[in-house]
Amino acid sequence: MSGKARHPAVSVAWGLGLLIAVGALGFFLRAPSSSVAAVALGISCSLIASFVFALVNALFLGDDGLRLSDDVKALGGSLGALRLAVPLLAQAEAQRVRAVKPKGEYHPEEWRALLGEAEWTLTMVGHALDKWCRTDGLRKHFCEAIERVLGSGGEVHLLMLSRRSVRVAVARNKSYGERVSETLAVLSELHAGLGVTERRGLHVYELAEELEMPYMAVANGRILIVAPYPATVQTSDGMPAITLAHDSEIAEGFRADIEKLIAKHGNAVDLTSC
Secondary structure, eight states: OOSOOOOTTHHHHHHHHHHHHHHHHHHHHHOSSHHHHHHHHHHHHHHHHHHHHHHHHHHHSOOOHHHHHHHHHHHHHHHHHHHHHHHHHHHHHHTTEEEEEEGGGSOHHHHHHHHHTOSSEEEEEOSOOGGGSOTTTTHHHHHHHHHHHHHTTOEEEEEEOOTTOOHHHHHHSOOOHHHHHHHHHHHHHHHHTSOHHHHTTEEEEEEOTTOOOOEEEEEOSSEEEEEEOOSSOSOOTTSEEEEEETTSHHHHHHHHHHHHHHHHHEEEOOGGGO
């Protein structure tokens, strides 16, 4: 029988390649929205291109069947990763999630941008909020954001631990009293420079002494960033922080929870006496 012998892995490779292409097309067609579909299509095209490259290596560059088999297995693993990624992307879009990463990986530029975008509302919840008040960090942007919101007739709500809180100090081996006092000193100075009307929009609260702060949250009317606080771990930097669209269902749930937390367990602070 004449004719050039077919590479021993070619038949299998073509079959798997067709399977990858069909599977990738299926991911694209099943994607629930245009943006998720675009991501799925991009990954799919990359998978198909990788497969073609591996096949060309086998046919024209002399790679043996074992090498081609390894390449195809790797592509199969990538297809499995795509199967997991598309539903995650779909959920992220459905819930209007803008970012998810450890809280400590949010850069100062991101926090400054959040403050700069605050126009008519600003809500902050945290242990002491002192990181926003340091002269070598965000203090200037923090104060400017508050003044801008109040100047536009908006409202600012700030919630932190009580200066007399003891439960958190026992659980996490930390005392936040001095740090809360530092924040209140900055806010007291800012408050003194505001007009009477603007002062009415600045609401500062301390959480009831017996309670622990459940999470960190910052909302500026455009986005909300929230991260859980651990009960015993000494830092929350490794906790997942989620950036959400302001009007997403999850963000609305957190805002409602913050309102209830303040209403039921928040004690208003008189900034004239700090």
